[in-house]
Structure formats: structure tokens, C-alpha cells
Amino acid sequence: MANSLSLDILGIGNAILDVQARTEDQFLTAHGMTKGGMALVDGEAADRIYAAMGPGVESSGGSVANSCAVAAGLGAKVGFLGKVAEDVLGTTFRHDITAAGVHFPTAPLVGGAPTARCMILVSPDGQRTMNTFLGACVTFGENDLDHDAIASAKVVYLEGYLFDPPAAQAAFRRAARIARTAGRRVAISLSDPFCVGRHRAAFREFVKNEADILFANEAEVMALYEVATFDEAAVLAAQDTSFAALTRSEKGSVVIEGATRVAVAAVPTTVVDSTGAGDAYAAGFLAALTRGKPVAECGRWGSVAAAEVISHFGARPQADLKALIGI
Amino acid sequence: MANSLSLDILGIGNAILDVQARTEDQFLTAHGMTKGGMALVDGEAADRIYAAMGPGVESSGGSVANSCAVAAGLGAKVGFLGKVAEDVLGTTFRHDITAAGVHFPTAPLVGGAPTARCMILVSPDGQRTMNTFLGACVTFGENDLDHDAIASAKVVYLEGYLFDPPAAQAAFRRAARIARTAGRRVAISLSDPFCVGRHRAAFREFVKNEADILFANEAEVMALYEVATFDEAAVLAAQDTSFAALTRSEKGSVVIEGATRVAVAAVPTTVVDSTGAGDAYAAGFLAALTRGKPVAECGRWGSVAAAEVISHFGARPQADLKALIGI
Secondary structure (H helix, E strand, O other): OOHHHOOOEEEEOOOEEEEEEEOOHHHHHHOOOOOOOEEEOOHHHHHHHHHHOOOOEEEEEOHHHHHHHHHHHOOOOEEEEOOOEOOHHHHHHHHHHHHOOOEOOOOOEOOOOOOEEEEEEEOOOOOEEEEEEOHHHHHOOHHHOOHHHHHHOOEEEEEHHHHOOHHHHHHHHHHHHHHHHOOOEEEEEOOOHHHHHHOHHHHHHHHHHOOOEEEEEHHHHHHHHOOOOHHHHHHHHHHHOOEEEEEOHHHOEEEEEOOEEEEEOOOOOOOOOOOOHHHHHHHHHHHHHOOOOOHHHHHHHHHHHHHHHHOOOOOOOOOOHHHHHOO | OOHHHOOOEEEEOOOEEEEEEEOOHHHHHHOOOOOOOEEEOOHHHHHHHHHHOOOOEEEEEOHHHHHHHHHHHOOOOEEEEOOOEOOHHHHHHHHHHHHOOOEOOOOOEOOOOOOEEEEEEEOOOOOEEEEEEOHHHHHOOHHHOOHHHHHHOOEEEEEHHHHOOHHHHHHHHHHHHHHHHOOOEEEEEOOOHHHHHHOHHHHHHHHHHOOOEEEEEHHHHHHHHOOOOHHHHHHHHHHHOOEEEEEOHHHOEEEEEOOEEEEEOOOOOOOOOOOOHHHHHHHHHHHHHOOOOOHHHHHHHHHHHHHHHHOOOOOOOOOOHHHHHOO
């Protein structure tokens, strides 16, 4: 990736193929799953869950990878770093993110674990429960960082889930340092309240000292600060970071920039599948932000993108988002 | 598959993984594709089209395989015969059709061509244009026929597309003979007007002398008899076969049983993606027929199933079809 690319957004995250199926809530209970959460599973558990679940639909996923695909669709210049294997799922992931207009320079893993898969069970109320087998993702490390691409991007967007694999966490921290040294902004998504629980101290430290922009939903930001209300969490987030976009499902989002606090409405829609809602919000937000839009407009782009993605099965948009936003 | 299964429907068809992407009509023109049709492509052309098309969503497909999955969801006892390879896509196909409740005894192909893929391009108006790389499907042959399963099924449902690979055509004919010898009904889907064009004489002979039930859409039945209007085609179909279910998109369907002709209304819906409409119609129809329902009710089940499938991306149902039909 040449320096001349001058990216708007460079995302770093897990490169995952999603397998989505509808389910009844009893299935979640019977398999000891926490509704709405993301659990890491080994290959054996992944096979067991796959065998038990209903007919699936496969599509490229991964939280920050989803954001990158959506942001590219909104006209941003986007790159993504993440590890797939040299297998059919890896080829599919590469095709889809490239076809979405995202630069994807990371070399595939050869002769190791397979491409990561996330089994996503969608309940009748549209809530999704995820079980992820990380596969090749755990080998993503500092050697996979593309310094020029990172230094060239207006925003480097890091996936909280990367804190789970140790080598990826090291790469995550190194990428943030490269970006800051180059005078770029660092954004982080907290990814999942359980992920926050696994890495709370490290996340707090990172949000306070390394990140310029924080993306989190209500449950995640409350988990980060271990407080019982959204408002308490928002006050603490505002102290720690210069910029926070906090999403609240149908209640919209709250964007905090220094002393300014802007409430952004959600775009009403029928929730078919909530998978990817936060990813799409962050994508819309960052696409607008890197285009120099004011904060309220960034939030609106995020809300429109999130509403499109939750109105159908699957985490990536099916409609023309540019037309929906009016650009 | 034991005799004791006593199936309602045994389907025989191509076992295919679909890759669906949205497209503009210019893409079809630029690649010399006929909108609405199905073209067979070799591995090289498949790779070229895949590289050029947009981000995809993968799901199990195949015309008669789709019908089998839908009919099983409506409570019919269903089996399917078709050839996948021993690869990731083959494993996915097997998972999905089995998870849908369909018996799938066909052994996978080992060490040969990969599992078949169909690249489906969906235009803004919901029309789908298909490019199929048949892969392992071309090796489906008489050795893959499960005599007991065929002889046990109330209806053996054969996919017209099987006329393309010569070994599959031989198996198709042999399956029809086994079914008739066992006193079972033989149903055929004409699959596609271009497929009809490739095998017109053989299809006409088969419909007249071997099939008990004909499924075709307007374009297919007109291509079969080389006539300019649907009404002429319907008259000729009525002479050739004891039972014909002819679909006409938003105009509903016409079911002809001997001297009786029943017009069935379409269920109004917004067409997002027409992929699988005919497959779902046949599924609803056969599920009702094998449950002893009258002809008009068979048509209604077909219309409800088709409307559900075209209201979203992908050929297999997402909603609870039993509830939609009221059973």
C-alpha cells in the first residue's frame, strides 16, 4: 500500500466469516449462551454448535471489517488489516472486502489454523448471540502492521476484540503508537461488554491515554466504568477522552466532544437482525468525520447506516447508503 | 435411507452453493449476460465473474434442493439426492439441507471437481441472473440413486437442469423409471427457458410420456412448446400431462388437472430478490399435494411460500412458513 493512498480510515480487526441462522431463545439456554453476547469458542465447540444450529447464511464479517466495508460504501478511502488463512473462507473474505472498495494488504496465513468463523444466532426479537472461533486471527501480530498505511490514515480504528489474542493486542498497541507519532487520530471500539470485562484495566488505560475517539454502546461503556447508569458512564467517558460516540439502540446516540454533548436520534426501522448495528454506526460516523462534517451530521450518518443494517439479515448493507444519507 | 422412511417427496437436483450480490444492469450487459437467465460457465469464467462482482452473501441453493428445504419446513418428509465435493462448500451444503430436516444420503465426491457454485446477480428490480459452475454436480450418476428412497416417495421431483450433465440425465431418466415401476408420481421442473432450449425435444418427450406433474413458469412452458402466448402453451401442457402447475410471477399461477383449470392468486409482496420463487412455489405445492390437499389449496401454499422467499435476499425462507400458511 503506497503512502500516496492517504487513507481516511485504516481499520485493524479480526477477519471473520459469519454464519448466521435464526434460532429460538431455548437454543441459547440449552447451549449455555448469554443472549446478546460474544463468546470465544475453540474448534471443537465451534463444530458442535454448527452441527446443532439451523440452516445458515454465510457472509464476510468481523466488527471493524464491517465498519470498513460500510465506510468505503460511503465514499471514504479505507484500508483494513486482519488475518485470514489461505482457504475458501479466506478467499471469500478477501473478495468481499476488496469488492466493497477496501484496501486489504494483509498476507494470508499459510499452513496454520483456518479462517475465523463466527456463528451468529438471531433470536425472533432480532437480537444476535455470537460464538467465535478465532482460527487464523490469533496469529495477527506486529509483522502484519503496514506502517505506511497506518501513518497515512486520518483515523486508525482499532477493534477491542483484538485484545483477546496476545499477539494481536501487541500489534494493536504498536499501531496506536505509529498513528500517534504520525499525528493521526486513534479510535477504539469496545466491541462487547464481556470483552470489556476480560480486559477492563487495559481498556481504561488505553481509552484515557492512547485513544482520541471512543465508540461504545450503553452496556460496554457501563461495563468499562463499572457504573449502573448510562449518564454516570458518559460523564466518566467525557473526562477520559476528547471524543466519544456512545450508542443506545432505539434511543439513538450521544456524541461528546470536550464540553459539547449532542444527542442524535435513531432512524426508526423494523429490527430484523441487530448484527452489525454498532459497526455500521461507527462507519457512518467516521466517514462523515473524516470528510470534515460537524458532529451532529456524523451521528446522523451513523444512525442511517445502522438502521439500514438492522432492517435485514446480515451485517453489511444491502441498500444504497449514499442515497439514504442523501450524498 | 431405510424403506421405512416412506418419504413424501424425494428431490433430485444439482447441489449448489449460491453466491449472491447486488448489481446494476450495466454489469450484466458488460459481461454479456442475459438478464433473468441461467448460464453454465467453466471454472475460469466463474473465477473471472466472481472477481468482478460485488461483495457476496453465500447460502445453500440449487433449484430442487431449495424446494426440498422449503417443503421440509412445511412438515413434509423429504429426501434429496445431489452431488457435492468433500470441501468447505460441500460441508456447508450438507449442514444446511440436513438442518432444514431433509435426508441427504448422497456420498460426496472425493478428489475431483469442487462443489458447484452459482453466482447470482440481483438487479435493482429484484430480477436475478445466474452463472453456474457445475463442478462436482456433473459426476452425479446412476450409482448415486437410492432405489429404496425413490420407490418410497409419494412424489419424485426432478430438476430440469439435470439434463445438462449427461451422466445426471441418465440418472434422471432411471430415477423416473424406478418411481413409475413403484407406482409413484414423477414431477419435473423445467428450471429455465434456456435449459428448455438446450433440451427441448427430450423435455417434450419426457413431459408427455414420463412425467405426472409439470412445474414451469410462463417463459419455460412457452419455450417448451415454441408458442407465443401463455394460453396456447397451457392448452398444449394440458394435453401432454395429467397435472401442470404453471407460474406467472405477480399474475399468480394456473393449475391444470385433467379438464379442471384453477387460477391461483399471487400473494402480494415487495420483490427484493426473485431468486428461488419457482422453487418455493413447487415446494409449497408438493407439500400440500402429498398431504392430500385440494388443488386450489396446493396453489395457495405455493403462492405463500414464493411470496416469503422473494421478499428478502436469498432463496430459502427466513420466516415461519407454517405460520404464514396457517398450519
